[in-house]
Amino acid sequence: MILTININGISLENIINHFKKYLPLNNEEIQALTSRITERKIKRRQFLLQEGDVCKYFTYIQSGCFKMYGVDDKGVEHNLVFAAEDDWISDISSLHRELPSKLYIEAIEPSVVLQISKGDLWYLYTNFPKFDRNFRVIIEDKYIELQERLLQTFSATALDRYERFMDQYPHLANRLPNTQIASYLGVTAEFLSKIKNDRFKK
Amino acid sequence: MILTININGISLENIINHFKKYLPLNNEEIQALTSRITERKIKRRQFLLQEGDVCKYFTYIQSGCFKMYGVDDKGVEHNLVFAAEDDWISDISSLHRELPSKLYIEAIEPSVVLQISKGDLWYLYTNFPKFDRNFRVIIEDKYIELQERLLQTFSATALDRYERFMDQYPHLANRLPNTQIASYLGVTAEFLSKIKNDRFKK
DNA sequence: AAATACCCTTAATGTAGTTTAAGGGTAAAG
């Protein structure tokens, strides 16, 4: 059978296909999910979350690109993650504990997102265990990424980390300015510029 | 009613209480879990996992303490996590993907662990959704910890990170040698020694 | 009791990455 994949004018095809990579949703689960989703269009430089706010949503990105970052006491931004189309972004710490976030989530490009509120997400978890399963696997994959990155940060040079980033995230590499990549790698834009240049001179 | 909490001479009280912090297990779930658990006594310096091995188990620590670390191409160890009693440890990446691990898990103290094999864990996930839920929350908490640590690594000095570690993990702080803490903080033991001393001289 | 293996510290020297400052490029906004 074929399902309607536009409800209230919201295109839901992407998110439904997204879950097919895990345990695919049945019609009842799709209905439960899609009736709890809000679509938002986000402009470049617009924030989904700012320091001090409590994070209210788990956000699926239909199109566009976001960065989540913290700002240190000198005012320097440190990018924790990028997330583009068909990915999730949220400050899970703030969402779970309902405490003010220390982070910002900001659009790098004009974007369209689908958001689920914490209450709705809890409803889905409680009534449809498949969401527990799917989000367990999603978060496990993110945990693995983060752990590999932490190890790299300790054990590899900035150039190694840069090359690995370019290999691992080709869909991000060519649309992000070097300032943002530098902040993700944990170096200044000046230093990134230097090591990229040194590499060619060899 | 009161359950037997020793099966085949294995003390299961701790792990059952552990799950009470999340969604507590009912008798059927306890039975399913405990019949799939293997107890092992581990000596100091003994490995649960070595680089090149495929990680086969999710491990609950009854007593003792472990470190998980990677070794860089210069042979230097970098501690990713410590885990002590009433905590879990595993290389989730290797466990999931069934690929050789790049990490070591080594006992820092004589320890007793309860292990669940990947197959048994998948059985529990499939037949008792509560395990999906509980492990989702467990891994989410670990993700939050890791994310905070990564941000700190970028934005705080080694002294800040040291003081924060001592505050946050008092149950680890006083039983770990400084060499191990230095490796966790991402600095050399020599430098840690220096900054601790500089602090007092002020 | 001696020997080995860790562990902690101090200090000199070396280096990866920062800071500051400056100049030039390109895209968006008026």
Place this chain on the structure above:
DNA sequence: CTTTACCCTTAAACTACATTAAGGGTATTT
């Protein structure tokens, strides 16, 4: 068409941390 705002690069001085080397302490092994 000009202005503003980012973005990228170069280069010099600076700083946080690494490396090497050495000495002393304490626990574990022989």
